[in-house]
Amino acid sequence: MNWREFQAKQRVMEIGERFVSYIDEGSGDPLVLLHGIPTWGYLWRDLIPSFSGNRRVLIPDLLGFGYSDRSDRFDRSIARQAEMIDAWLEKLGVERASLAAHDIGGGVALRLAVFFPKRVTRLSVMNTVCYDSWPIEAMLQFGHPETYRKLSASTALTLLKKALKQGFASKPSNELMDGLLAPYSTEVGKLSLIRNAAALNTNLTTEITGLLPRIRIPTRIIWGEDDRFQAVKYGERLAWDIPGAELVRIKDARHFVMIDKPEEVSPHLMS
């Protein structure tokens, strides 16, 4: 599925003054998949068929990402994103859902598990941001307001593509790479991604360090061991802090573990 076909499947919901685009496929127990930065829901395209036979798969684009609202006038922090996901599920009539999340989507999922515990039945986080593991240097630089003036959209796209490739142990197809970055190929898209990067805030995960031991739901921490952006030591720490959490190490995989090793990751999200 190319990114335009994926986009054509997206539904939309207004949450207050903002709007969220999302995929809603299949039926069964709801499973919410959350992407990270600088991607969008398209990240999960190859995993959807394996779930949609027996799960209701819900894949939102976080605010400021993909084809959700990208206007330049709202907070994109993971705290706000968690509130948005809670409101979105409420409006969808989904009382409880399993969460599977990657990168900053993992930060959103951890906050949901901590602050909205009744909403979450199971938690799977993949190479997630946590504690003080983030923001990475490149994203800190990208989030500087001057980036908007210094880099054209096409230059920014070239640099992002180069940086993103370091997140894969495998060789991602051009179709996938172009699709992952498509929403950020315009000046508005570039600015939105800059604002998303500017919203990356360590305090929003260090704030919940003391609350992680209170998470009381089945939790799986999945980690591409060779990740250059989020070191596996943080996965080990999370597995120690969250009661009963299981750490699954995936060999020969980097940050985008679900793309490097979909056949190994997918069963862990199913069970």
Next chain:
Amino acid sequence: MRLSKPKPIAESDAKGEVERVYHEITQVLRVSGINLNFRTWAGYGQFLPVMWDAIRANLETRIFEDAADQIRAEAVRMAAQLGRVDVGSRLSLGESQSYQIKKALDLYHYINPKLLVLTSAVRLALIGQQFSGATQIDFDLIERGVPAHMYPMEMVSDKPDDELVKNTFKDIRRTLSLPSINSDYRTLALWPDYLATGWSGLKPIIQRDEYRQATDELRATAGKLALTLPYAIDISMEKIKEIGENEEVLEKTESFETLLPGLIINIALLEFGWHSPEALSCSPFPAERRQDAREAIGR
């Protein structure tokens, strides 16, 4: 003397006075981006800041907002008589795509009538026309700021890679004799199939005599309404020559004034895919009356 042809200045390239004016444009006109008119005027040295500072007081008045509302309503009435552009039955759009196209159309349905009245006023001022001449100092003002639900003015590159968009732009430029592709079409090109289908529906209408007549009428109405603006606009050609510019800015202004009525009608025709003519006659982003600071904080 300028050695090269002036180039439009993109928002991300704006510096100094142009950057200041671009910010004020979004706040005063209540719009999420900078249209081609302003980007083009910005290419003419000091012209944009001088023109903007001369006209801005008018743009904050209810009189200006009402004039634009009148243009919009008239354009909808005219468009309804011209027929329908049937995109819906020829194209299957996703729910989110459809929602976002509608929001993008609403953005231009709101701003284009304002641009037309403004552009007419600029042209009239440049040729030395006198405005209504305010007998009072205070007029009702509207609140500044981009409406919360307004879609961002996102645009594809004017030199797109996508073949369908490239060919559609080529046809639009040829049909309308455009030097540059307007923001509206560059925004709709975010959905290439929609732009191509919409354009193929618009094109036969655009070539009809009734369409030309409608655009002429709309332009004439805008000229009349521009003359009702309450404050003098001091941008005579003499002043323009003092800042090192010449008749070319007047020619550019005239070309935008010629182009905008068609754009307004085209957007109305596309909007019929989502709204009734009655609903479209109203402003998609009604402007509130500006409160003074004491009123706003409830004292």
